Amino acid sequence: MSEPANVDPIWVELGRPDDWNPKVKRALELIRDIYEYEPVGGPMHVELDDWNIEGEITPYPYTPSMFVEEDEAEQVRTAVAELIPLLNTMKLTERASALARHWGYVPTATDA
Template identity: 55%
Template structure:
């Protein structure tokens, strides 16, 4: 989860609306297989900054290994609904 949060942060540094992952990380469409969205905002992954491109390519398979609950938890932490660091 920590790595997912770092990657989302990297994406937002140059892609203010989540770029090609907008429907996932902004709109929380997190069930099923996560893919790079190239139709929602007309942005292709190749149009992203190199940093965001690399982060997206690492984040998508990471999200696909997570359960829906883990994805929701990561996004909730990113959006400030939960503490960034889980309490032990």
């Protein structure tokens, strides 16, 4: 399988990590939950879209986009509330692996 042409340079600099373990799996699930309602990552745009994943991840105020219903916004808030502390326990390569799987740079395994 060939690598997508538009991979993030941070993922490349890290050596194209493809870690797969329970933390990466859960982070991937939460990232997908966020993107289900917020196509640019909502309150975690800086980390998830821009790959600012080094160092401590801190929460940002969340104002739902105009197309997000309140119950959907609550699902985003719940996912973010779990994802931030999880990311803060993960190695940088694990964080990058979760994002790489979300963006389709590497295939997602079914077991972790």
